[in-house]
Amino acid sequence: xxxxxxxxxxxxxxxxxxxxxxxxxxxxxxxxxxxxxxxxxxxxxxxxxxxxxxxxxxxxxxxxxxx
Numbered sequence: 652x653x654x655x656x657x658x659x660x661x662x663x664x665x666x667x668x669x670x671x672x673x674x675x676x677x678x679x680x681x682x683x684x685x686x687x688x689x690x691x692x693x694x695x696x697x698x699x700x701x702x703x704x705x706x707x708x709x710x711x712x713x714x715x716x717x718x
């Protein structure tokens with residue numbers, strides 16, 4: 652089962668209308684990293700990774716965890 656974090660990142664990305672590939676480029680992360688986080692294969696990304704994703708999505712790191 653996907654975590655709230657993975658669900659929120661996927662929803663925020665789709666709301667922004669961008670692909671996983673584009674998010675990975677905007678966040679300066681490997682595509683594989685984004686895929687693993689969204690599919691919950693990596694359920695414990697680093698703080699730096701979360702900061703990059705949040706910045707690319709235009710939200711705060713806290714928004715990635717909101718219920």
